[in-house]
Amino acid sequence: MRRAVIFTAKSTETPAVENIETLMGKYGEEGNQLIFKILKRGVHESTGEADLALRYDLTVPLARVVAEYRDKLPKVFKRYQIQPVWRADRPARGRFREFYQCDVDVLGSRSMVVEAEICAAVSDVLTKLGFEDFTILLNHREVLEKIMTVQGVDPSQLGDAFTVWDKLDKIGVAGARREWEDREIYLGAYDDLIELLYHDLGELRTEFRNGDNENWNEDMLERFPMAMGDSEEAHANQGLDELSRILEYAGRTSARGKIRLAPNLARGLSYYTGTIMEIKVEGMPSLGGGGRYDNLVGMFLGKDVPACGFSLGLERIIVVMTERGMFPADLVSSPADVMVTIWNEDSMNESIALAHELRATGLRVDLYPDADKMGKQFKYASSRGIQFVAVLGDDERARGEVAIKNMRSGEQRSVNRAEVAEELRKEKHS
């Protein structure tokens, strides 16, 4: 009863606050430290203990909720969810401590149709927003694990190896090699990985040229089994099969040509079990990511439920769209179609009544609250970008009229009181 979980036909909302145990240990070491923890209330407050925490992402709370409501949910449960999350991160460009995530998830199926549909949904959203140059990076945790262990990384060091490997993009081959060495991971494996996965590609950084993803992916689907030791077993690897299926299925959707196999994509969150995905737009940190987390619901339910999802970061998308001027100019509208002024104390009732009548016709009406000087009231309307101002002066009222001033053209004329709404409507559309 902290807050009701809200299910609609297509969306879910969960409370912002979760029990602290629900969140701890699900996001890796760094994640644990970035969770906002809430003090116990009442007499326990002085103990300094925390029992609750602010949601760090939408995925773990979803898994908790699915475990709790399993019997009431359909076998294949699809939902979207748009809610804020909190991370005690250092703020930076496009990185806030409170930000909205926009998630889609499908629970209940191991089919790669799910991954393909999720990639299509992400493509649809970004295309609708006006993005053309995005790429969905795709990799597979099991494939990465297999490749690394075959190349001699000690299984106990896989987590460390993933962390370094994931930074290849940012810190380059030499930088990642140094960090690999610092963490005392077998260096021969690193050199072999670079050789097998990237040799002859001439580029390590993910600089995308439109249309080259299909060739790149074909090439990668040959390099992956090589990096696994090029045996029959390597070629039949289930993770590899899943990656090719996704590419095949997604080719029938709007994600066609948008997906690129990214051998160095590892992602930080510890709950991923299979496919991992990330959105790349030139010059920006990731706009979002996702993947398969077949064991997460099981941590709450005691029985695994296959699951896969994707999360877009709303603020980052807004930052990029703002910087690129992608928002339509008329999106920031004026707060009202017309402002009704107040001529003097005696005419207040009439101004209020006019505002009320105009509103009832569906016009958006601002009512200036004080009998200030007209110039001041006009200035206010102007500063707020309100195009029309209605004045109920003594003369107008005596004649049963209202003066309408167009703040853009400066034109002013008197209109019969009963026809104000209609006149404004005409003007507005002229």
Next chain:
Amino acid sequence: MRRAVIFTAKSTETPAVENIETLMGKYGEEGNQLIFKILKRGVHESTGEADLALRYDLTVPLARVVAEYRDKLPKVFKRYQIQPVWRADRPARGRFREFYQCDVDVLGSRSMVVEAEICAAVSDVLTKLGFEDFTILLNHREVLEKIMTVQGVDPSQLGDAFTVWDKLDKIGVAGARREWEDREIYLGAYDDLIELLYHDLGELRTEFRNGDNENWNEDMLERFPMAMGDSEEAHANQGLDELSRILEYAGRTSARGKIRLAPNLARGLSYYTGTIMEIKVEGMPSLGGGGRYDNLVGMFLGKDVPACGFSLGLERIIVVMTERGMFPADLVSSPADVMVTIWNEDSMNESIALAHELRATGLRVDLYPDADKMGKQFKYASSRGIQFVAVLGDDERARGEVAIKNMRSGEQRSVNRAEVAEELRKEKHS
């Protein structure tokens, strides 16, 4: 940079998390205890100290933001805001620890036009939602203060007296009298208040009969000055003048006849300075409330900015609307217009392509992710309330057709592959 404050033409969004000092001391003693406090991060975590807190309402953060952005905001700043707030309250029917408030506020004017407009906005919203029997209770902190001190309540005990007086509705005249006595407030004042404000009314509990508010208010506007000592000064009291103005102005709006002077309304929050309001619907705790808080911005800015606002509680409104069956039956829609099935592993690509094509025409499409038995797929569509199911069987594919089954009528027929979208569109609207 914790999170950007977002201003649109008419709305504002603020971060969920505020500095703890911003919230403490603004809501009264009880409020302080109900604030969720967030532990300092990093090395400070072990100290058990809290530096941040979850927003308790939308008003105090608004005042903080207005103080911070004063120079950039219009002289009269109007905004709506719909966001969650958190209170460590004991959960009950319609009372959650996380809930949405829907606020309107006007800052920058002392005019009672503001109060009248806010009452009109609240009336419009509730009427649009289908409420007919709501009443806006109205009172005034200064009037109440004046009446109580004139009747002999010690000024140092006004807070206590307000608390007891506000419960008159719930605990009755005798119960409130006992509590008044327990708190050692001058009992003669209590008896006089009851006599002067309620004598002969024959009802203390606010049982409303439609249409009786105007007579009631006229009567109260005579009783208030009597309770103040019936002097010339009492009749000219500014708070009284404000109450009559609101009733007069609101009479020109949709709030006409909806407002009722409620002498026992005091409201708990400590930041109110003048008018106070509360929504009453029979048989429910308050659906929302508000009032004037002319000093709150000043606590952050060092200079007062007049302000008045109202807050509706979303969850409580939903509880009442659900209990009364006020939601239209077709509001809970099915998640999709059509579900595309998967015949077998070989036909997956074709099902994906069909789903993609249908979606591109604007239909809402669910794609079943696995090649399960048809019966199972049909059952799923049925359980989700999806009316149409598309089947790409071997025969249909050979003929370039798709079988469409209407799950409600049971009817099934084959349609040319290229005409599926059009057929579904026709069926949907037939």
